[in-house]
Amino acid sequence: MPGAHDLKTTGLKVxxxxxxxxxxFPTVYRVLTQFEQAGILSRSHFESGKAVFELNEGSHHDHLVCLDCGxxxxxxxxxxxxxxxxxARxxxxxxxxxxxxxxxxxxxDNCPHKSAAAASAARLSKSK
Known part of the structure; x- marks a missing residue:
């Protein structure tokens, strides 16, 4: 089971x-999977390998996915x-x-998911 060593090796403070x-985490993941099977949540898989759980509110929607910041x-x-x-018809x-x-x-430019370097590069390219 992951622990303090794993946090340290990834550079995170314990x-x-x-x-x-x-x-x-294993319990949370099991419960999320159970909620998905019960129809309470839906899981979307994206080409980046990222998966997102969302509340199943009964209405269909599509997604825009940023390849830089996710x-x-x-x-x-x-x-x-x-x-x-x-x-289809x-x-x-x-x-x-x-x-x-x-x-x-x-x-x-202010996307909270972008790294500071990526945001800075975006600002520079727009100013040219």
Whole structure:
């Protein structure tokens, strides 16, 4: 089981809250998986290998994913939804479900997920 040594080798300070999270993480992950199986949560997998749990609020949405900082934004566009249904119908499919993830590069200089170096580089390139 991961512990203080693992925190130190990754450069993180060993603190009581971090050790507690490491201790209960297997339980939290099991509960998240149970919630997913019960339909309370949904899990989205992205090409970067990142997975995100979201509350299943019953409404469909798609995702924008930043390839630099990993930020995930939800969006819903009725035109896209209508077009996807129309394309499926034209191809002889009855659409049951779909997942749309658009990948790109975050353009917000103040994105909290970007490293300071990446944000600085973005500001410099915009000033040219």
């Amino acid at each position: 603190t009581a809250p971090r050790l507690k999270v490491l201790d209960i 930020r995930v934004e939800e969006f819903c566009d009725t035109e896209i939804e209508d077009r996807q249904r129309r394309i 034209e191809q002889g499919f009855e659409l049951a479900d779909h997942a749309l993830s658009l990948y790109g590069h975050c353009q917000r």
